[in-house]
Amino acid sequence: MLRRAKYLAQTGGVALLLVTVATPVRGAGFGIFEHGAKAMGMAGAFTAQADDGSALFHNVGGLGFLEEKEFTVGTTLIYAVDSSFEGLEPFPGTAASGELESSVFYPTHVYYVQPIGEDLNFGFGFNSPFGLATEWKDPAQWSGRYISAEAQLHAFDLNPSLGWRVTDKLSLGIGAVIRFSTVELDRYVPAVNPFTQGVIDAATVNLKSDFDEGFGWNVGILHRPWDRFSWGLSYRSKVKIDYAGDAEFTQLPTGNAALDAIIAGTLPFGAKLPVETAIDFPALASFGVAVGLSEKALVEVDVNWTSWGDFEELEILFIENPELSSVIPENYDDCFNYRIGLRLDVGANQWRFGYVFDETPQPEGSTGPLLPDADRHGFTVGFGWRDRFDIAFMYLLFDERTTTTNYDNFFGTYDTTAWLLGATLKF
Amino acid sequence: MRINHCNGSRIVLVLLAGLLAAAVASAQTTGNADFSRYVAVGDSLGAGFMSGSLVGDVQQVSYPALLSTQVHGTSGGFEQPLVSAPGIPGALQLVSLSPLIIAPAAGMGLPINIALPRPYDNLSVPGADLRDVLETVTDFGGLHDLILRGLGTQLQQALMLQPTFATFWVNNDALGAAISGVVIEDVTLTSLDNFETRYRTITDTLAAAGAQMALATIPDVTTIPYVTTLPPVVLNPATNEPVLVNGNYVPLVGPDGPLVLGQDFVLLSASAEMAVGKGIPVELGGSGEPLSDFAVLNGSEVAAITARIAGFNQVIRAVAGERGAALVDINAFFAGIAAHGLNVGGVEFTADLLTGGLFSYDGIHPTPFGYAIVANEFIRAINRSYGADIPLVSYHDYVYGPLASLGTGFPVGSSFVFTPKAAKQLSFALGIPDRKTLNRIKKRRATVD
Numbered sequence: 001m002l003r004r005a006k007y008l009a010q011t012g013g014v015a016l017l018l019v020t021v022a023t024p025v026r027g028a029g030f031g032i033f034e035h036g037a038k039a040m041g042m043a044g045a046f047t048a049q050a051d052d053g054s055a056l057f058h059n060v061g062g063l064g065f066l067e068e069k070e071f072t073v074g075t076t077l078i079y080a081v082d083s084s085f086e087g088l089e090p091f092p093g094t095a096a097s098g099e100l101e102s103s104v105f106y107p108t109h110v111y112y113v114q115p116i117g118e119d120l121n122f123g124f125g126f127n128s129p130f131g132l133a134t135e136w137k138d139p140a141q142w143s144g145r146y147i148s149a150e151a152q153l154h155a156f157d158l159n160p161s162l163g164w165r166v167t168d169k170l171s172l173g174i175g176a177v178i179r180f181s182t183v184e185l186d187r188y189v190p191a192v193n194p195f196t197q198g199v200i201d202a203a204t205v206n207l208k209s210d211f212d213e214g215f216g217w218n219v220g221i222l223h224r225p226w227d228r229f230s231w232g233l234s235y236r237s238k239v240k241i242d243y244a245g246d247a248e249f250t251q252l253p254t255g256n257a258a259l260d261a262i263i264a265g266t267l268p269f270g271a272k273l274p275v276e277t278a279i280d281f282p283a284l285a286s287f288g289v290a291v292g293l294s295e296k297a298l299v300e301v302d303v304n305w306t307s308w309g310d311f312e313e314l315e316i317l318f319i320e321n322p323e324l325s326s327v328i329p330e331n332y333d334d335c336f337n338y339r340i341g342l343r344l345d346v347g348a349n350q351w352r353f354g355y356v357f358d359e360t361p362q363p364e365g366s367t368g369p370l371l372p373d374a375d376r377h378g379f380t381v382g383f384g385w386r387d388r389f390d391i392a393f394m395y396l397l398f399d400e401r402t403t404t405t406n407y408d409n410f411f412g413t414y415d416t417t418a419w420l421l422g423a424t425l426k427f
Numbered sequence: 428m429r430i431n432h433c434n435g436s437r438i439v440l441v442l443l444a445g446l447l448a449a450a451v452a453s454a455q456t457t458g459n460a461d462f463s464r465y466v467a468v469g470d471s472l473g474a475g476f477m478s479g480s481l482v483g484d485v486q487q488v489s490y491p492a493l494l495s496t497q498v499h500g501t502s503g504g505f506e507q508p509l510v511s512a513p514g515i516p517g518a519l520q521l522v523s524l525s526p527l528i529i530a531p532a533a534g535m536g537l538p539i540n541i542a543l544p545r546p547y548d549n550l551s552v553p554g555a556d557l558r559d560v561l562e563t564v565t566d567f568g569g570l571h572d573l574i575l576r577g578l579g580t581q582l583q584q585a586l587m588l589q590p591t592f593a594t595f596w597v598n599n600d601a602l603g604a605a606i607s608g609v610v611i612e613d614v615t616l617t618s619l620d621n622f623e624t625r626y627r628t629i630t631d632t633l634a635a636a637g638a639q640m641a642l643a644t645i646p647d648v649t650t651i652p653y654v655t656t657l658p659p660v661v662l663n664p665a666t667n668e669p670v671l672v673n674g675n676y677v678p679l680v681g682p683d684g685p686l687v688l689g690q691d692f693v694l695l696s697a698s699a700e701m702a703v704g705k706g707i708p709v710e711l712g713g714s715g716e717p718l719s720d721f722a723v724l725n726g727s728e729v730a731a732i733t734a735r736i737a738g739f740n741q742v743i744r745a746v747a748g749e750r751g752a753a754l755v756d757i758n759a760f761f762a763g764i765a766a767h768g769l770n771v772g773g774v775e776f777t778a779d780l781l782t783g784g785l786f787s788y789d790g791i792h793p794t795p796f797g798y799a800i801v802a803n804e805f806i807r808a809i810n811r812s813y814g815a816d817i818p819l820v821s822y823h824d825y826v827y828g829p830l831a832s833l834g835t836g837f838p839v840g841s842s843f844v845f846t847p848k849a850a851k852q853l854s855f856a857l858g859i860p861d862r863k864t865l866n867r868i869k870k871r872r873a874t875v876d
Contacts, residue, residue: 089819089820089821089822090799091771091772091822091823092772092822092823093821093822095823096823143772144772144773145773146772146774147772147773187773190773190774192776192781192782194524194781194782195521195524197784197794198826198827199774199784258524259524262524408770408771409769409772410772410773
């Protein structure tokens with residue numbers, strides 16, 4: 001069968017959302033853990049402290065211990081300094097390389113805390129716990145353009161919460177999560193030119209979703225049994241979002257009129273095609289222990305567990321053109337992060353230092369242009385001025401990630417370095 | 428002078444160090460395999476045959492040539508029976524896309540390496556089956572003469588080179604049946620006993636001469652576009668889409684009646700018969716005559732060939748195991764491609780004619796990129812079996828660049844035709860008897876039975 005209908009068809013629908021998974025600066029997968037400069041200064045080892053508005057993310061148990069009404073606003077500037085790709089044989093080969101456009105991501109956080117009883121606090125949080133932006137430079141020449149040229153994911157959480165101070169030493173919290181998210185993907189569509197048997201770019205495809213929502217919840221415990229010792233446990237549930245959106249194919253001229261005519265007949269160019277997909281955002285569990293080394297010094301150690309194993313594949317459904325649908329295998333694994341932070345009081349101010357080791361949930365098979373993830377090391381330093389203004393800096397060093405088992409047979413090494421700057425102001 | 432003397436020793440030391448490093452380096456690359464004298468024994472696939480022709484540009488990327496280059500780091504020294512453009516016979520070209528016409532180029536190429544004073548390193552002869560490897564010295568002006576040049580059989584010439592390593596892959600014991608469309612025992616489809624006896628004789632002889640080996644299995648005929656491209660239903664010549672009558676496909680008429688979708692196969696050579704109305708019912712504008720037996724592989728023929736190939740491959744696997752040779756499972760590899768394509772960097776390569784990127788215009792032999800991936804299968808198997816680290820062939824230039832465009836077409840202005848001349852030339856080049864001869868043999872066999 002000459003299979004004209006299938007000619008080029010498999011190329012549609014690729015990893016549109018796949019792309020959403022990894023920015024160069026994400027943490028394990030496409031999660032973002034920086035939602036308050038105070039916690040960030042300690043590399044996020046904050047579950048056992050959770051003593052500011054960002055408790056709404058780190059450990060809602062801490063909400064119960066907060067004393068007064070507060071309104072906190074901040075942002076984290078995420079900047080990828082260097083994000084490159086070097087190819088390996090047999091494809092795309094050692095002569096191929098690529099670089100991501102430097103992107104500046106600035107997820108914002110807003111926290112509002114209002115006491116509503118003697119032992120009860122209400123909190124409302126807004127932040128971006130997941131995000132992604134990978135845009136390859138010179139996309140028309142980028143050797144991975146058939147897998148992904150550009151991908152974006154944005155996610156925002158609204159998190160109304162309640163904190164209950166059970167005793168002077170124990171506080172519990174609970175919250176509801178409403179997540180809004182959008183994804184967009186651009187890539188090129190290849191075809192074999194029958195006259196030359198070489199591969200040519202036949203079209204580009206853009207996939208874009210609406211702002212769709214999902215729901216979840218979170219709980220937390222913060223226990224301060226003794227002076228200078230506390231521990232905390234926090235759990236943020238997974239959230240599933242079903243996305244609806246449109247895809248559009250744009251034909252690229254090949255220079256051969258007969259070939260152009262055939263290509264024009266095989267893909268629905270110029271039309272907005274309805275697409276659907278879904279992402280299972282993972283659950284996040286955190287456990288931390290904080291110990292006061294002295295009156296002025298405190299150290300905390302945290303372990304986080306993320307249920308990335310839920311993220312097995314990405315299915316892109318073309319509702320009216322099922323032959324264009326595809327399933328992209330991801331096969332992520334659950335993973336752990338390990339954090340340690342140190343806090344030093346100097347007068348009315350605080351200095352903070354921290355280190356985090358982030359495991360990547362991504363197996364080598366799915367390490368590719370959409371999501372080149374790797375294990376990473378974060379080094380932080382932060383400063384808090386009078387419990388009103390916090391600033392933190394993180395240097396993020398990714399391990400080099402080489403894949404020779406990529407599911408798309410796209411082999412090479414990815415290397416990223418990034419830094420983050422967080423600032424939070426309490427009113 | 429003293430200074431010169433010191434420099435002299437230093438130079439010798441440097442040279443020795445360099446040689447040692449090179450020797451160590453190549454030992455590291457080939458593991459336990461000795462590639463100091465590599466010989467290829469095979470058929471059209473080993474020769475770098477493409478689009479019905481043997482032509483130098485493609486011979487340079489035959490899998491033996493690529494394997495040698497990856498081992499030695501250079502293509503120099505690996506001698507092949509190169510032919511100038513447009514090849515012998517003239518290579519098939521894509522004359523136009525709509526209408527879809529595949530026809531041979533005019534003219535013929537010339538052998539340009541004929542004076543080599545020793546056997547070629549690549550002794551693969553298009554059309555050779557195991558019997559040819561053992562017995563054929565001349566084919567009276569055909570491709571055997573071009574490559575063997577009267578110096579002896581393929582096997583004898585391989586031994587003359589005192590090989591340390593040999594690749595051995597021959598498909599024509601089954602391929603003849605697939606291309607001619609008829610199954611005639613020991614003419615187009617070799618019997619299992621004969622295959623095994625001959626296969627073991629060849630491998631025993633090579634092993635006795637001290638050669639390590641890589642042995643490849645034979646792909647199934649339903650994985651090549653020569654067999655799978657044309658559907659067994661009537662197509663509208665203007666659009667190449669199936670004709671529907673009351674919402675149903677209209678089966679083509681084969682030698683035994685209407686063909687069955689999913690069971691019977693129509694070969695590329697049938698398009699010339701369909702162009703004069705054969706196989707197409709009178710109501711749809713056809714002549715009412717059925718397609719010939721040569722143009723169709725019906726279900727029982729396919730079953731017979733498939734079963735026989737499975738038997739052949741069992742022999743090959745057994746011998747590879749007994750000899751500790753590398754086993755290159757091309758059967759499994761082509762089956763995988765036929766089933767779900769080959770994804771290379773987001774490009775979905777398939778076994779489709781013209782648009783798949785892996786098979787050339789004759790529907791049987793690979794494109795240069797196809798040869799590159801076959802070469803990598805050999806390299807992977809050799810690396811596994813011999814603990815070697817031979818680098819894989821790089822695909823980039825095959826996918827995009829200069830190596831991709833080794834076949835050019837020119838626009839002209841009717842339906843899909845694989846011209847009769849193309850079919851005849853292909854059969855001749857692959858040593859398949861013509862239809863008259865095959866008919867004669869069939870009749871003789873029928874009266875004997």
